[in-house]
Amino acid sequence: MFPILFLACPGFVWLLDGALETNRSSVFKRLRTGFALGWLFGFGYYLSGLWWIGSAFLVDAEQFAWLMPFAVVAMPLGLALFTGLSGAIAAAFWGDTRVRVLLLAAAMTLADWLKGTILTGFPWNSYGYAFSESLTLAQSASLVGIYGLTFLAWSIFAAPAVFADSRTLLARAFPFALGVAVLVLMTGYGSYRLVPGGSEYEGLDIRIVQPSINQQDKWRPELREEIFQTYLDLTEAPLGGNARVGVPQLVVWPESAVPFLLTREPGALHRISAALGQSKELAVGAVRAEPGESGPVYFNSIYLIGNDGTVRGLYDKVRLVPFGEYVPFRPLLDKMGISNLAGPGAGFEAGDVRRPLSAMNKYLFLPLICYEAIFPSETASLEPRPAFLLNLTNDAWFGQTPGPYQHFAQVRLRSIETGLPTIRAANTGISGMIDGLGRVVAKLPVFERGVIDARLPTRESETIYRIFQDMPILIISIIIVILASIHRYNPNSRLN
Template sequence: MAVAFLAGALAALAMAPFNAFPVLAVSFPVAIWLLDGVAFPAPENPPRRFWRSIGSAARLGWCYGFGYFLAGLWWIGNAFLVDADQFAWLLPFAVVLLPAGLAFFHAAGFALARLLWSRGIARILAFAVAMAAVEWLRGHILTGFPWNLFGYALAEELHLAQSLSLIGAYGLTLVALVLFSTPVALVRRGGWRWPALSVAALVAMAAFGVWRLGQHPTSFVDGVQLRIMQPDLPQDAKFNPALRNEVLTRYLALSRQPAADGSDGLAKTTHLIWPESAFPFLVAQDPEALKVLGDLVAPKAVLLTGAGRAEENLDDGSWRFFNSLHVIDATGTIIGNYDKVHLVPFGEYLPYQSVLESLGFEQLTKQRGGFSTGPGLRTLDIPNAPPAGILICYEAIFPGEVIDPANRPGWLLNVTNDAWFGITPGPYQHFTEVRARAIEEGLPVVRAGNNGISAVIDPVGRIVASLPLGTSGVLDSRLPTTLPPPLFATAGTSIIAGLFLIALIGAGLGCRNHRRQLR
């Protein structure tokens, strides 16, 4: 169990910002050998009964998952230090309980793999398909949390990441599990062939990436000039209404900052973009602030900004609150709006909200009653630019679930506030997943973060311009053009199902042959 924990923790080094993906070629074989020990114990050990061995596999899987998620998600605890006097006591529970809960998915993966286990190379497919299946479930059950899928280990290297356009993050997870498990064959005579095939597959993936990047040089939309404002505002100031004037003054000063060549960058800007939850007040209910914002932008320009929004229920006079994005024109009028759909559990709402509030609990944003969910993903019309798909923070981490399928946008706008997590691996991991959405969908991504990483990303994942984490400033860039929908964007569900079915058949055949040999 200790070895399983350490192997899982080692796998976390494959994720951003370390990106040491070769460690998976150690972590996955160790996991397979541990399952071998459960399924085929040494002669001096009594064999476990079949169902008991599944329980043993699940325990090992839980330890592996606990190591992986604890090492990969410890930074979440930083959010509980923003209002330390109120939330610090929850830090150890958050740091430990979330990984402990997520580890049950890997427990299920090891148990499922044991059901399909056999001797020989087929057990690699059993391990890969079982673990990829529970990673898919992790991305969908209880609203989903597909953070640090194993496939993201191959997403940082841009040439390898182009495979996302074909099979998406879940498909790449299955591929990574297969390829990095093959070193397990090295203990057998002639077993070098399987790792060699894996290396050849990685070379082929990289070659495809070279070809695809060469086919799609970055081009830009005519007449669109973006300015992204990254304030690096302390998190405890973002929700303090007493700092209304100071916050607004800081935003205005940064937005007016000269361009890199010393010219008036704001005068040339057609679309000024501010990050998520930009204001410690409801800007839609503040006419004075709206006038100031309208005066900031040029006559034909617009401001796109994250903001809280309130809506009164006319039936009973109650209020609902939304995490939103406003489009504000030069007259100070809100001409477009998007409400966040995929809310963060315990950050923006509490499960069983009324019950937990009655016990004295509240989510990190301290919004009484929690935020309400928007009506759904939709494409927002943006003046003088292609229509945009809006992704507020957490919404960008869900593969295949980032656009309105009935109305494909021309670009994706991700506004976020990763300042909750400080200078930790969290914002880097988030950025990797956002860039993956660009490649999967063939759409450019424009990202505005309070403390970074703000960036403009073209539809094959090139970073056109960026501001680093933990800095303040403005980023001037043109808007990249879109590509025709790649294969994943048009047939992603079928492709992933097909890959899983092939792996499952291979594992099942190996298991059947093994049982025949035992008779």
């Protein structure tokens, strides 16, 4: 709903204008004011965009429901610190010039990048996703990435604020006209990229399995046979009416699909081999255990299993979800009664390296488990360039909320940034196949059980973003902040 930002972003500029109108204010006072306004703006933004995380605490309501209001408020409180930092940077060098809009855009971009990078990073709902609903506008991600889209979003949507300045109409209209021109260029570029209208395809037929299993049932011991059989039945289901697709060569199950330790369950690999039949391989999410000094160590993993029942490849998730898959400061939080928030024991152990896998020893792909796919650096840096991205996830935690839709939109932008198709299998919602331009070839909605039979789209040509990644937009943003600081202490400069 990006047109709303034409109200919100100018409103934020006017708040800064009003609070910082006296140039005689001390630097500390300006920083404090900018931080407070930025923090309040960010808190509202993230609270309205992330309230749905509370659904996860209702899966085991008896134990965790009491934590829901704290979690729903705590995450926006923390993420808003980055928007507060943006406000502080902008406030330090704020003036009454037209370029203050660019200063704010640069500050927001730098803080957005920090939010997605420092500590474990959490680039969810970066401002650049305002363009994600329009496939045409989103094509610019292939040039500048998500953080470049953040810069463009703030530059364009905050530009109308200048209409309130005490300048000539032409001077006031110029930033808005420039923003409109940029939107036109983005539309033209996106339309040019999408002109072919259809995808070309590799010779790899894929079946994506979405079992839509209730999260409350997923780990119940008495249901594990029924759940495993559901996967086998969907794997063996007959092909649909799409004559372009043959027998699947690669079958894909979602994150932590198998409700037991796969390689320790007698007969499980044999049953998978039988279900695959003529299919060549299965990519499946499963919990993996290794012996440790004080007991088993668990990993959130992807197995690549051949139709002979052998394990041909393995990937352990590198980026774990804080408080979901591991608990930081666990000894302290144990005392608060949330020792099992990330599962039994110490939760999961992180994998040591991000490694590609190869389907049929021919199609190199990058495995991404759950929210690993929202990190642009994870998908853009792998060499040699893979044939596709594989995202296994389990969004059942969040039910029929905006969460699964936001997740899918962000995964789709990774395809646009890299020019690589994405194969996505979710326990429930949303599974799908996306081509290298972000077009959805096929998908299954939330809470629908079924399979997708589709052919892998050919990857697009190398993108500018994958070559240069985030460095150009970060340099541009830093230069803008430096120029604004120079003008702040040299009012006779011509940055007006």
